[in-house]
Amino acid sequence: MSQQKETYKLDDIDRKVISATQAGLPLTLHPYHDVAEQIGLKVEEVIARLQNMTDQGIIRRTGVVPNHYKLGFKSNGMSVWNVPDDKIKALGKKVGSLEFVSHCYQRPRFLPEWPYNLFAMVHGTSHEEVNEKVKKISELLAADDEGHQILFSSRILKKTGLRI
């Protein structure tokens, strides 16, 4: 995986900060102070660590994470596409930049039964809306759409935050 070569080595203090914040920040007037107090560090140190991990890309972003489903986007379709491997970089960028696509990844095929190498997650208020959006992706890919499917989610079986 291309992104793994830049893996940054976390030290014990980083790990402390991560364990204290991975479930979220406290909703208090001084959240970083409270985190610092909880793990016995100075607030400047906590802020510096979080800043460094943000610069390194270990923290993607800090803020609120909306729950699509609860906000009315009841339909979640994982669209999967068979596109030519030699064009996947350009095509992936095109599809990924559509405002209604939340994630876009290249994944391995399992031939012959699973020819799809490009995954794009599409959210909508209904299956029809997701179908419409997927149609737009198909039009965008034109002849490079060598087959696609939408896998709608029918049930959330488990949902937890990531742990390290």
Place this chain on the structure above:
Amino acid sequence: MELHEHDRIIINQLQGGFPLCADPWHELENTLNIPAEEIISRIERMKTEGYLSRFGPMYHAEKMGGGLTLAAMKVDKSRYDEVTDIVNSFSEVAHNYEREHELNMWFVIATESPEQVQQVISEIEKKTDIRVYNMPKKQEFFLNLKFEV
């Protein structure tokens, strides 16, 4: 859905960029034009009511040196609940979704080290006697940071 205009502002403008400084709310007060106490109580309420799944830093599992993959299985309807329990019993399984397809169970495996992903997959295969399709991402094109309400 009962969202106040200020809730929408918070959702739309605070999906990233929460200030990293000693007094973050004070800074936000000026950018969002909402008093600090109100921002805090709105986030708290939206979390409790489920509009927000969390508030804080979002960590990037692979960059922390961990393993991450998307896995899928074809589970017979008659065994679906039993297999769900087995798969969900692994603490490394973070999300699990039922999807309408022959491959009808899709889950994310997150582990402390990349090697552990294969161990978890082998254990799930052994316990369920069902093949696990391992589909780690080979390339990430875009992760849309913004979701508008």
